[in-house]
Amino acid sequence: MRTIVLNNERKLNFFDIDSAHVEEKGIILSVIASGICGTDLHILEGKGEICGDVILGHEFYGSIDKIEEGTQVQCLNGHVEVGDFVTVIPGVVCNKCVYCRDLPLNENYCLNRSVFGLNLRSKNGSIVFGGNIEKIFIPEKFYLYKVPKSWPLGLATLLEPVSVAVKAVRKALKYAETTKHRSFTAIVFGLGTLGFFIGIELRKYGVRVVGIDSEKSRRDRAYRNGITDVFSYKEMTKEFYKKYCQNRWNGIKADMVFEAVGKPDIFADTLHFARKGGVIMEVGNFLFSGNAEISPNLICNYELIILGSVLADPNSYFRAEEILEEYVDKSSEVICNYKIEHYKEAFNSALARTEGLKNNLIF
Ligand SMILES: [Zn+2]
Ligand SMILES: [Zn+2]
Missing domain, CATH: 3.90.180.10 (Medium-chain alcohol dehydrogenases, catalytic domain)
Known part of the structure; x- marks a missing residue:
């Protein structure tokens, strides 16, 4: 064996x-x-x-x-x-x-x-x-x-990670406050399996999504699958982000920011990308990978909602199956x-x- x-x-x-x-x-x-x-x-x-x-x-x-x-x-x-x-x-x-x-x-x-x-x-x-x-x-x-036996070889291994993404999105949406006359906006750091499917699931809810990843192949895949605003970390400077928000989101930063890379420094960055009252969802640092330097002042002043999510719940598998049907x-x-x-x-x-x-x- x-x-x-x-x-x-x-x-x-x-x-x-x-x-x-x-x-x-x-x-x-x-x-x-x-x-x-x-x-x-x-x-x-x-x-x-x-x-x-x-x-x-x-x-x-x-x-x-x-x-x-x-x-x-x-x-x-x-x-x-x-x-x-x-x-x-x-x-x-x-x-x-x-x-x-x-x-x-x-x-x-x-x-x-x-x-x-x-x-x-x-x-x-x-x-x-x-x-x-x-x-x-x-x-x-x-x-x-x-x-389903009809699924192509290997597709079903994604049921677990996609259900993790489904749960993280559901939890973030539960805490996100609706604002007048606009749909939700989100930034997803990391377009690996988790980040990619977080982006896909957010789009299903009509959320306007920006994806960030250093790898071009991952950005291209996200783009082909409907996450059309994708940038590298280098492109996404603070000045660029400010302009982007002015042009696209009425000058308001993201309602939700997802950390799906698994690097403490990226978590520290997410705090600067959320709007006042925005939601930060930490989902990448499942294992201990070091500490991050953050400013608690920002959390207080911006009234940020910091959330974490780990693994999935059994219910999320049903939704994960629906999402994966589209990749058969x-x-x-x-x-x-x-x-x-x-x-x-x-x-x-x-x-x-x-x-x-x-x-x-x-x-
Ligand atoms: Zn896993
Ligand atoms: Zn127990």
């Missing part, structure tokens, strides 16, 4: 191991594709803590090989059986901590949330399990989401598939952040 394991030195190695590890009730999934996430890249680049071996991968889907006896399969969108394609909602709550007991409506608050490919350990604690493996055991407690006929625009044997190329290209929006490992 082929797998890619990340060791303590953060080096990836290819292994062929014996059999799927079965612990309790659950299903065995033959992984079809596993997406490489920005979070995985941050881990490779040295962010976050790891101890022991890690099989990365929290954005994967596959075909159900076997349902262990007595398993109560929990699927969000209907009944599933052997042979069906499903993706796994990668995180599960503990149901024990004070948040699970008193505030169970937001699963992201759980103090002990286990997530595939990030912190879900085997029983003896020796290895973290994720989707970068040919066959994987999914314990019963994890929710599944059924994937142009999946190459958003995904790039690599056979598992070519994992080095897949990771290197993802690290360069120039090629596909989502690089997948295909088993």
Whole structure:
């Protein structure tokens, strides 16, 4: 069974191991594709803590090989059986901590949330399990989401990241104050998977969106997909932004600013791009990546609303499926598939952040 394991030195190695590890009730999934996430890249680049071996991968889907006896399969969108394609909602709550007991409506608050490919350990604690493996055991407690079999190879790995984007947009809109005679405006920093789909989802709500990314290929992709005002960081100086707002937005800065890059300095920048009473949504710095120097005075004087969002909620998967339906006929625009044997190329290209929006490992 082929797998890619990340060791303590953060080096990836290819292994062929014996059999799927079965612990309790659950299903065995033959992984079809596993997406490489920005979070995985941050881990490779040295962010976050790891101890022991890690099989990365929290954005994967596959075909159900076997349902262990007595398993109560929990699927969000209907009944599933052997042979069906499903993706796994990668995180599960503990149901024990004070948040699970008193505030169970937001699963992201759980103090002990286990997530595939990030912190879900085997029983003896020796290895973290994720989707970068040919066959994987999914314990019963994890929710599944059924994937249309007609979708092109690899597209369904995007369900997880797109649902994260959907949730971040929904939360920002909840706090954004409507203003007279104009539709909402937003700036999205970073046009990687998260930023791209945040932009796409904002456009669906009629929000006027500016996208910023240093990579031309990412700006071009955003442009082709309806985010028509795209700029590099170099172009988007403070003077340029002031003029842009005067020409396009009646002199008012953005209602919402999304940080989807994952760099603390960019978060500090976002404060200067929001209007008075504007919303800042921090969604990129999922892992600790350093501190930023900000002026609390700006937050106070501008009455800024600073929000954070992490992971998705199960409901966002339904909306993510609708968004991805539009990419069924142009999946190459958003995904790039690599056979598992070519994992080095897949990771290197993802690290360069120039090629596909989502690089997948295909088993
Ligand atoms: Zn991810
Ligand atoms: Zn909990």
